[in-house]
Amino acid sequence: AQTVTQSQPEMSVQEAETVTLSCTYDTSENNYYLFWYKQPPSRQMILVIRQEAYKQQNATENRFSVNFQKAAKSFSLKISDSQLGDTAMYFCAFIQRNTGKLIFGQGTTLQVKP
Amino acid sequence: DAGVTQSPTHLIKTRGQQVTLRCSPKSGHDTVSWYQQALGQGPQFIFQYYEEEERQRGNFPDRFSGHQFPNYSSELNVNALLLGDSALYLCASSPQGPLGYGYTFGSGTRLTVV
Numbered sequence: 411a412q413t414v415t416q417s418q419p420e421m422s423v424q425e426a427e428t429v430t431l432s433c434t435y436d437t438s439e440n441n442y443y444l445f446w447y448k449q450p451p452s453r454q455m456i457l458v459i460r461q462e463a464y465k466q467q468n469a470t471e472n473r474f475s476v477n478f479q480k481a482a483k484s485f486s487l488k489i490s491d492s493q494l495g496d497t498a499m500y501f502c503a504f505i506q507r508n509t510g511k512l513i514f515g516q517g518t519t520l521q522v523k524p
Numbered sequence: 525d526a527g528v529t530q531s532p533t534h535l536i537k538t539r540g541q542q543v544t545l546r547c548s549p550k551s552g553h554d555t556v557s558w559y560q561q562a563l564g565q566g567p568q569f570i571f572q573y574y575e576e577e578e579r580q581r582g583n584f585p586d587r588f589s590g591h592q593f594p595n596y597s598s599e600l601n602v603n604a605l606l607l608g609d610s611a612l613y614l615c616a617s618s619p620q621g622p623l624g625y626g627y628t629f630g631s632g633t634r635l636t637v638v
Contacts (some may be wrong), residue, residue: 445626
């Protein structure tokens with residue numbers, strides 16, 4: 411079975427500092443996509459960053475970057491210069507290319523403290 | 525450009541009743557997926573609709589059914605509601621193209637079964 415595991419239920423970071431959220435996944439597929447989604451109290455799931463498995467270069471989006479280790483099946487998210495607006499629940503997700511079904515991890519609640 | 529719209533935002537139903545949730549996809553998107561998110565958990569895939577047909581289905585009982593209309597909007601129906609059906613129901617839309625671009629999510633419908 412394909413699974414996504416986020417081992418950190420809760421994390422906190424001081425404003426302007428850097429934090430890393432961990433994610434591991436299990437799949438037998440070779441071509442797939444990985445995502446980090448942010449879910450603030452407004453409940454809407456917002457795409458933060460995505461990574462294509464066949465690309466070795468780690469994706470970056472402004473203050474957000476990933477460390478993608480395909481062999482280890484690891485996909486961590488680094489948030490630099492944390493801002494109060496980054497406070498939210500973060501979900502790591504994997505997409506099955508043949509079904510289009512997103513498989514989510516359990517989530518990590520991130521609190522950015524002033 | 526309107527994103528994904530879901531209605532209603534909140535709903536309270538009694539055990540045994542039936543409920544219908546609605547979703548309008550983002551403009552230009554023709555595929556709609558539904559997810560159930562229990563409190564403090566990651567979303568779980570219910571099913572996906574494309575060309576007015578159910579294309580993929582997750583591990584949910586037949587009490588969960590859906591429909592897609594010619595304008596790509598969709599409904600999720602749940603019959604014989606159980607207390608355990610209380611959750612946030614998320615709708616996500618996507619173009620039927622490269623899956624790697626991910627989905628656009630709505631803000632969800634919070635269903636409470638009493």
